[in-house]
Amino acid sequence: MAVIRDVMAAFELFQPTSVASAQKLLEQHGPDAWVLAGGLDSFDWLKDRIKKPKAVVDLSGIDELRGVRLSGNNGSDGIEIGAMTTLTEVVNHPIVRQKYDLLVQAAELVASPQIRNQGTIGGNVSQDTRCWYYRSGWPCYRAGGNICYADTPEGRNREHAILQADRCVAVNPSDSAPALIALDAKFVIRTRKGERVVDAEDYFVGPDIDITRLHILQSGDLLTAIRIPSTWASAQFYFEKIRDRNVWDFPLMNVASAMVTSGQNSSDTIDRIRISVNGAAARPLRLKAVEDAVRGKPRDAATGEMAGKQAVQGAVPLQFNAYKIPLMRNLVKRAIVGRPAGVEEATWAS
Amino acid sequence: MGLLEWATSPWGKLVPIHIAWFLIWVAVIAGFLFFIVHVTYLRYFAKPKEFAGSISPAVAAQIPDRVPRHSLAARLFHWIMAASMFTLLFTAFLPKVGVQFNWVTYHWIAGTVLTASVIFHIIHASFFMDFWAIWPDRIDLRDAWRRMLRAAGKPEPPPDRFAKYPLENKLYHGAIIAAGLSAILTGVFMMSRVHTVFFPRNPYLFSDLTWGMMYVLHGLSGIGLIALIMVHVYFGLRPEKRPITKSMIFGWMSRDFYLKEHDPKRWVVETSSPSSSSPSTSKGLEGRGLTDAG
DSSP states (O other), rough: OOOSSSSOOEEEOOOSSSSHHHHHHHHHHHEEEESSSTTTHHHHHHHHTTTOSSSSOOOTTTTGOOSSEESGGTTTTEEEETTTBBBHHHHOOOHHHHHHHHHHHHTSSSOOHHHHHHBHHHHHHOOOOOOHHHHTOOOOOGSSOOOSSSSSSTTOOOTTTTSOOOOOOOOOOSHHHHHHHTOOOEEEEEEEEEEEEEEEGGGGOOOOTTTSOOOSTTTOOOEEEEEGGGGGTOOOEEEEEEEEEEESSSEEEEEEOOOOOOSSSSSEEEEEEEEEESSSSSSSEEEEHHHHHTTBBBSSSSHHHHHHHHHHHTOOOOOOOOTHHHHHHHHHHHHHHHHTTTTOOOOOOO | OOEEEOOOOOOOOEEEEEEEEEHHHHHHHHHHHHHHHHIIIIIOOOOOOOSSOOOOHHHHHHHSSSSEEHHHHHHHHHHHHHHHHHHHHHHHTGGGOOOOOOOHHHHHHHHHHHHHHHHHHHHHHHHHHGGGGOOOOHHHHHHHHHHHHHHHHHHOOOOBBSSSSSSHHHHHHHHHHHHHHHHHHHHHGGGGSSSOOSSOOTSSSSSSHHHHHHHHHHHHHHHHHHHHHHHHHHHSSGGGGHHHHHHHHEEEEEEOOOOOHHHHHTTTOOOOOTTTOOOGGTTTGGGTTTTOOO
């Protein structure tokens, strides 16, 4: 199929200056409206003429969607990040760096500095999948069709899902999403019925529930902010992103953990932990079973090994992505014990 | 607004991918319109039922109080089919109207149950029941014509009493066969596109165009079934049809209803003795193909 990459199809551009007017526009135009945040995902779609919205609502002029706000005394109760806050602003914010370094680690690994200057936290968690069959405009399940081109014997599915696939095998590409899940963040959504606050992990949906989108935003809805409670402030964090090109790339898989331990040495007891993996399924996965299994256990290689094995239970590889199973095992293990020298890791032979 | 959704295949061909989902609402509205039209007709225009001739007291005396109509096997089939059909319709169409849930697994499992029960029914009806009882015969067509003319005020003789099934039942059964078998046959092939326990997934079994037509036919059958099931439930709940509905639960209908609506010559109920009134007197009728076709 020839893809036209010269100019975008015409659309009506709206540049509201308040959330209320943006929401009104979104409701007015319904499914014909496209929400434009940083534009890094949007312009791919628009320039490739795969998506041809009639109306584009540009959120960049809405000041109330920008910035990091502190809750309580100097952020003692947590922070609220406006959805249009750029990733660079998130990374450079002193309180975020001091207390929620997990998000800093994740956001710093998103693409390149230029992209982080333009890309927003709301856009990063709401971006669409990178499955190239889908992004090439092929009529797959996610595009409203009746086939998955990636889940075939000949399909190029090296980057695709090993868990929770249901007809579609695309994965979520966000780096900040697993970090926000590990930090127990809440997403604030403006809907037609008012404000709705959901847990970070509930913001995302798999193809079993809705095969055409990666998140719960319906037509007319707007993600306005992300709240991070102080529950995990200054905990022990781990973030790791595996990608083909270390300069800048989407993740093949990433892992984020927030942990509180007790004890003085390297095999402290794990008191509290939240752990999340992305790139394994169509939604970032919070590994609750792993959290339950390691809580109260020593933070050592044996616990990490057990956690890694548990994390990949039920994984079903496609033709070309079996490597993701040992990768996920190792990432989960590292998210618990770090990368101390001498600890053996799972291997994969093609 | 098209009736079908189209897409461009990777090879640049325009292919149908499924029906337009607004047709779901068209089917639902059609079902409700049928209710309104039928209720209006009954309320303001319908004449009392009248049948030709009368049943002799000697024949009537041989009819038991409880006339066996549906065997246990037939009733079980009906209700299993009903449960699977409702599951199929809800799992298919609720997500399309905004109720999101994990529907695919439930859908293909219900489809498997429906397919198995329909295969059972075909064998059961073909070899163990009166196969032809559910198909329209010459008298049905003649009487349908007479009823239409009489409804229009023309002087026609009244129709005969019904055989085991009125013509409307038989036509409905035919429509269900068409819609149901279309949905089942296309559904079985479509199962090769998702992961099931039955066979390896093979999305390339047919060309894009053939697959598209299959999805379209499946969708059309599905929305047809929405309207048909609505009409079926409506008639099942109507007061004058309750004896028939009850017979699908308990297996029998009353002697009075039988004598009022059915012709003992066209639907022969075998009895062991003229004075018998127990349902047990009809034991063994089914094996002789006299009681059940539905």
